[in-house]
Amino acid sequence: MPVFDYAPAPENRDIARVKQYYQPFIGGGFVDGDGEPLKTLNPATGEVLAEVSTVSSSDVDSAVHAARRAFERVWSPMPGAERAKYIFRIARLIQERARELAVLESLDNGKPIRESRDADIPTAAAYFFYHAGWADKLDYAGLGPSPQPLGVAGQVIPWNFPLLMLAWKIAPALATGNTVVLKPAETTPLTALVFAEICQQADLPPGVVNIVPGAGDVGEMLVTHPDVDKVAFTGSTEVGKLIQRQLAGTRTRLTLELGGKAANIVFDDAPIDQAIEGIVNGIFFNQGHVCCAGSRLLVQESVADEVLSKLRARVETLRLGDPLDKNTDIGAINSAEQLAKIRELVASGEDEGAQRWTSPCPVPEKGFFFAPTVFSGVESSMRIAREEIFGPVLSVQTFRTPDEAVTKANTTPYGLSAGVWTEKGSRILWLTSKLRAGVVWANTFNRFDPAAPFGGYKESGFGREGGRSGLAAYLKGDDDGAV
Amino acid sequence: MSVALAERLDDATRDASSLRRFLAGLPGVDQVGLEQRAATLATRSIKQDAKRWAIDTAISMVDLTTLEGADTRGAVRSLCAKAVRPDPQRPDTPSVAAVCVYPDLAATAVEALAGTDVAVASVATAFPSGRSNRAVKLADTALAVDSGATEVDMVIDRGAFLEGRYGDVFDEIVAVKQACGDSHLKVILETGELATYDNVRKASWLALLAGGDVIKTSTGKVSPAATLPVAHVMLQAVRDFHEATGELRGVKVAGGIRTTKDAIRYLVAVNEVAGERWLTPSLFRFGASSLLNDLLLQRRAKQDGHYSGANYLPE
Numbered sequence: 001m002p003v004f005d006y007a008p009a010p011e012n013r014d015i016a017r018v019k020q021y022y023q024p025f026i027g028g029g030f031v032d033g034d035g036e037p038l039k040t041l042n043p044a045t046g047e048v049l050a051e052v053s054t055v056s057s058s059d060v061d062s063a064v065h066a067a068r069r070a071f072e073r074v075w076s077p078m079p080g081a082e083r084a085k086y087i088f089r090i091a092r093l094i095q096e097r098a099r100e101l102a103v104l105e106s107l108d109n110g111k112p113i114r115e116s117r118d119a120d121i122p123t124a125a126a127y128f129f130y131h132a133g134w135a136d137k138l139d140y141a142g143l144g145p146s147p148q149p150l151g152v153a154g155q156v157i158p159w160n161f162p163l164l165m166l167a168w169k170i171a172p173a174l175a176t177g178n179t180v181v182l183k184p185a186e187t188t189p190l191t192a193l194v195f196a197e198i199c200q201q202a203d204l205p206p207g208v209v210n211i212v213p214g215a216g217d218v219g220e221m222l223v224t225h226p227d228v229d230k231v232a233f234t235g236s237t238e239v240g241k242l243i244q245r246q247l248a249g250t251r252t253r254l255t256l257e258l259g260g261k262a263a264n265i266v267f268d269d270a271p272i273d274q275a276i277e278g279i280v281n282g283i284f285f286n287q288g289h290v291c292c293a294g295s296r297l298l299v300q301e302s303v304a305d306e307v308l309s310k311l312r313a314r315v316e317t318l319r320l321g322d323p324l325d326k327n328t329d330i331g332a333i334n335s336a337e338q339l340a341k342i343r344e345l346v347a348s349g350e351d352e353g354a355q356r357w358t359s360p361c362p363v364p365e366k367g368f369f370f371a372p373t374v375f376s377g378v379e380s381s382m383r384i385a386r387e388e389i390f391g392p393v394l395s396v397q398t399f400r401t402p403d404e405a406v407t408k409a410n411t412t413p414y415g416l417s418a419g420v421w422t423e424k425g426s427r428i429l430w431l432t433s434k435l436r437a438g439v440v441w442a443n444t445f446n447r448f449d450p451a452a453p454f455g456g457y458k459e460s461g462f463g464r465e466g467g468r469s470g471l472a473a474y475l476k477g478d479d480d481g482a483v
Numbered sequence: 484m485s486v487a488l489a490e491r492l493d494d495a496t497r498d499a500s501s502l503r504r505f506l507a508g509l510p511g512v513d514q515v516g517l518e519q520r521a522a523t524l525a526t527r528s529i530k531q532d533a534k535r536w537a538i539d540t541a542i543s544m545v546d547l548t549t550l551e552g553a554d555t556r557g558a559v560r561s562l563c564a565k566a567v568r569p570d571p572q573r574p575d576t577p578s579v580a581a582v583c584v585y586p587d588l589a590a591t592a593v594e595a596l597a598g599t600d601v602a603v604a605s606v607a608t609a610f611p612s613g614r615s616n617r618a619v620k621l622a623d624t625a626l627a628v629d630s631g632a633t634e635v636d637m638v639i640d641r642g643a644f645l646e647g648r649y650g651d652v653f654d655e656i657v658a659v660k661q662a663c664g665d666s667h668l669k670v671i672l673e674t675g676e677l678a679t680y681d682n683v684r685k686a687s688w689l690a691l692l693a694g695g696d697v698i699k700t701s702t703g704k705v706s707p708a709a710t711l712p713v714a715h716v717m718l719q720a721v722r723d724f725h726e727a728t729g730e731l732r733g734v735k736v737a738g739g740i741r742t743t744k745d746a747i748r749y750l751v752a753v754n755e756v757a758g759e760r761w762l763t764p765s766l767f768r769f770g771a772s773s774l775l776n777d778l779l780l781q782r783r784a785k786q787d788g789h790y791s792g793a794n795y796l797p798e
Contacts, residue, residue: 009528118523278516326526
């Protein structure tokens with residue numbers, strides 16, 4: 001029997017130009033923060049990658065102050081066509097430094113280089129390009145005449161798509177004339193700080209973008225800061241609720257993009273081979289660290305056996321390992337804490353009686369890894385069907401009728417995304433009106449486009465990012481006293 | 484695939500309407516998803532030992548082909564010599580799988596390849612258009628087989644297929660298979676004329692049900708010839724056919740594959756779509772002429788650490 005063993009094909013780590021020490025970016029310059037420095041790890045090895053200076057509450061003050069000054073003096077008075085030039089320049093610089101950013105992202109986050117190279121970084125650039133185009137056309141966005149920016153945006157982003165989430169936050173804010181103080185996630189601050197270098201390279205006026213690394217306490221300082229006009233948060237539902245509670249009764253505008261437990265619904269007339277790919281992409285993309293991951297597979301009874309056996313065969317071909325290897329499909333779990341959480345939820349699935357199947361792929365001894373896992377015989381009451389696992393773990397349930405599929409899909413406090421696999425167009429349209437989810441993908445999954453609004457129903461949050469609705473989240477509306 | 488499919492397979496070939504029902508019941512192919520998957524798999528980076536292995540494996544899978552009106556007996560003889568010893572200065576280079584010629588030159592190839600492991604394949608059935616009647620196509624097949632070809636590359640009647648006369652296409656393949664006797668039958672679907680991936684899937688199953696030993700993408704005379712997404716659909720078909728029946732059938736991609744890089748992408752697709760057991764010349768072939776020289780140059784480059792000129796290789 002021939003064996004086609006792919007030799008290691010690692011991307012060169014030096015391309016990332018990792019520095020030993022990174023500093024916060026405030027008022028257009030890199031400065032030491034007064035917070036306790038943090039060490040960011042390479043999750044594939046557990047080794048320290050770099051030390052990052054973090055900010056204190058007085059640093060957050062100066063960042064917000066710098067943003068306010070830039071907003072009032074430079075950025076909001078600037079004509080949209082001029083703002084657009086800066087944003088286009090940022091987009092092009094991201095493309096120019098794409099390889100560096102991709103390797104750095106994979107080192108800091110653990111995601112495979114194939115994904116950071118082919119998805120994260122190009123999509124981040126696309127969001128800047130798209131929003132740059134809007135900067136001088138806001139009058140024609142259908143949001144009223146001469147829509148006005150909100151002011152200073154305090155933005156807090158997660159660790160799963162560090163640079164891409166930064167792009168989702170910063171691009172629309174800048175295009176609409178707001179200035180920004182952004183806190184990257186504690187475990188993945190590096191690409192945001194390289195982005196700060198890009199802002200310098202682009203000659204972006206000082207204070208328009210400020211990056212303040214730190215942990216949850218910094219996030220709290222930022223979102224509760226009295227001079228912040230708008231808070232945009234992407235992260236867990238738990239923290240999102242906390243922020244909403246803290247901001248209740250204040251004038252601060254808020255958008256939240258939180259957790260999810262998406263149903264991926266496969267009907268018996270689906271294009272089965274592509275549905276298998278969609279299921280795999282839905283839950284194993286980025287190690288399942290995706291808020292809109294298709295973590296619940298709902299498959300019609302009549303094709304359940306066929307889909308499951310094909311799915312297992314396909315999952316066995318997924319290559320787990322070194323994120324920098326160009327042939328790796330599944331990289332490292334971002335942190336020891338996340339790995340522990342995945343293990344705990346998987347154990348609960350076994351305890352509650354679901355049948356576990358895990359790919360027999362080899363798992364590296366060092367670093368944080370979890371082999372792709374599929375649970376069948378899952379009941380809606382089980383924790384693995386209800387709670388967001390945020391890991392490469394799929395829960396499979398079956399359904400008999402379309403109505404049952406809708407009921408099962410909507411039986412969750414979340415409502416971020418859903419997937420539908422069928423060759424019947426009318427059924428797709430019917431389901432999109434029934435599924436309580438902000439995004440419904442038809443015969444595909446996890447596709448992101450800057451022109452398409454993204455956001456949640458129910459406990460998955462509110463507000464949209466991308467498209468015209470995404471612009472509205474950074475502009476004054478009728479209730480803000482705009483004309 | 485499911486048990487249900489295995490049961491339906493028995494029924495599929497009962498008559499023309501059962502066959503039509505079976506083909507209509509195959510799951511559809513989503514074009515966007517298929518092409519995305521093929522493009523993703525094409526980013527696999529094959530290096531070092533894996534590349535060396537892939538190059539030698541690809542050489543051993545080549546059907547070295549000449550299908551020109553201007554073909555001469557001399558040209559076929561020199562092609563046969565090259566098929567046996569592709570790189571005379573590197574005797575460890577594997578031979579190719581077969582030499583593929585028009586039926587009137589099959590006897591020349593058989594004579595030139597006597598005593599070697601290289602097979603003789605002959606196209607037949609009014610190749611490449613297939614525009615003739617059944618009797619002529621069977622006579623063409625007989626010429627190939629009587630000349631000693633152990634492999635026959637037939638074309639399906641695309642007109643009949645696209646008109647929905649699946650039964651006629653099926654019967655013709657069965658008849659040609661019978662005329663082949665012990666020779667291996669490769670069924671050319673000419674996917675460039677089938678227009679949709681759904682049709683490629685239907686034609687693949689039709690050819691497998693009719694007894695084709697290998698399903699082949701193209702004649703090489705129609706553009707587009709072989710593409711990665713088409714190969715994916717055909718590899719899925721032989722994989723699912725094996726799952727349902729236990730029988731192993733092959734795939735041949737032909738036309739437009741000129742570089743080692745392309746060939747390796749196909750091998751990756753074979754490995755990850757059908758599975759490792761299809762990585763053998765009896766189950767996967769490249770129909771090509773210029774591909775072989777690129778494989779040989781890359782093979783030399785791997786051994787020497789630098790590229791050598793094409794002048795070191797036989798024509």
